[in-house]
Amino acid sequence: MERIISLNREETFKTGEKIGEKLSQGSVVCLFGPLGSGKTLLTKGIAEALDISDEITSPTFTLISTYHGKCDFYHIDLYRIENEEELHDLGLTEVLYGDGISVVEWAEKLGSLLPPESVKINLKILPEDQREILLEGIDI
Numbered sequence: 727m728e729r730i731i732s733l734n735r736e737e738t739f740k741t742g743e744k745i746g747e748k749l750s751q752g753s754v755v756c757l758f759g760p761l762g763s764g765k766t767l768l769t770k771g772i773a774e775a776l777d778i779s780d781e782i783t784s785p786t787f788t789l790i791s792t793y794h795g796k797c798d799f800y801h802i803d804l805y806r807i808e809n810e811e812e813l814h815d816l817g818l819t820e821v822l823y824g825d826g827i828s829v830v831e832w833a834e835k836l837g838s839l840l841p842p843e844s845v846k847i848n849l850k851i852l853p854e855d856q857r858e859i860l861l862e863g864i865d866i
């Protein structure tokens with residue numbers, strides 16, 4: 727497990743870029759951490775490394791956004807998911823077990839759909855805009 731302290735938003739974005747450089751087709755990145763901890767910002771860094779030219783916006787209302795760069799890229803935000811039924815209606819299995827790269831915000835809501843091989847990243851808000859970023863399943 728690797729522990730990074732990010733001092734500002736740029737460092738979190740750059741951490742995302744480094745993560746993105748290490749991913750390959752089929753990778754799933756599970757993000758954990760409270761609102762405002764930097765999950766979407768980290769995702770923007772990952773997308774940058776994957777040559778996604780479209781702007782990454784928070785998919786809070788759409789739940790899944792699809793982008794195309796070096797490979798298909800899926801940005802999933804489960805914040806609004808309230809139960810297993812809603813989760814299963816999303817049809818995530820194909821996405822998570824397909825050839826693209828997926829990033830999942832609020833990944834704890836995946837429950838049994840959470841792929842065992844996934845990269846797990848925990849973000850924590852520290853004082854003075856700092857963030858603790860714990861990486862599991864990836865070396866950057």
Ligand SMILES: Nc1ncnc2c1ncn2[C@@H]1O[C@H](COP(=O)(O)OP(=O)(O)O)[C@@H](O)[C@H]1O
Nearest residue numbers: 733734735738761762763764765766767855857
């Ligand atoms: N070190 C930091 N890392 C990440 N975000 C930071 C940092 N310092 C301040 N911020 C701010 O915190 C917010 C993080 O928002 P966002 O990435 O949308 O979080 P989440 O998706 O986890 O809700 C942004 O407004 C960002 O500018």
Ligand SMILES: [Mg+2]
Nearest residue numbers: 765766784831
């Ligand atoms: Mg977010």
